[in-house]
Amino acid sequence: MNPSLMTFLGQMLSFGILIWFTVKFIWPPLTKAIEDRQHKIAEGLAAADNAQKNLADAQDKVNEELKAARVKANEIIDQAHQRANQIVDAAKAEAIEEGNRQKALIEADIAASANRAREDLRKQVSSLAVSGAEKLLRREIDPAAHKALLDELAAEI
Numbered sequence: 001m002n003p004s005l006m007t008f009l010g011q012m013l014s015f016g017i018l019i020w021f022t023v024k025f026i027w028p029p030l031t032k033a034i035e036d037r038q039h040k041i042a043e044g045l046a047a048a049d050n051a052q053k054n055l056a057d058a059q060d061k062v063n064e065e066l067k068a069a070r071v072k073a074n075e076i077i078d079q080a081h082q083r084a085n086q087i088v089d090a091a092k093a094e095a096i097e098e099g100n101r102q103k104a105l106i107e108a109d110i111a112a113s114a115n116r117a118r119e120d121l122r123k124q125v126s127s128l129a130v131s132g133a134e135k136l137l138r139r140e141i142d143p144a145a146h147k148a149l150l151d152e153l154a155a156e157i
Contacts, residue, residue: 128156 132153 128153 132149135149
């Protein structure tokens with residue numbers, strides 16, 4: 001046999017043993033590690049997709065809550081405006097009522113003062129009339145004297 005043929009056969013046998021050893025002991029753990037890595041990557045991508053969906057759902061919920069909060073805030077503001085208007089209207093009504101009451105009191109006071117003035121005037125007129133009548137009765141009955149006395153009385157009134 002030729003030595004180069006023997007070398008070639010030895011190399012082939014060594015290469016076959018290497019292939020068998022690689023397929024038997026190295027290839028299965030390497031394949032399992034690659035499959036595990038692919039599985040972890042797939043799980044990571046699925047988790048990222050799930051997280052993305054959860055984030056979108058959370059963002060939608062946040063937007064809905066913000067809309068609801070804005071609506072509620074607008075309702076509260078509208079209620080506050082209505083209450084303020086009610087308070088202003090009540091204050092106006094109370095002021096008008098107080099004004100009317102004050103006006104009635106003043107009108108009653110004015111009427112009482114006018115009545116007192118009329119009574120005083122009546123008393124003065126009656127006292128002047130009595131005084132004039134006394135003067136007329138003391139003097140003799142003379143039309144000229146009566147006229148002068150009535151003119152004097154009219155001037156006093």
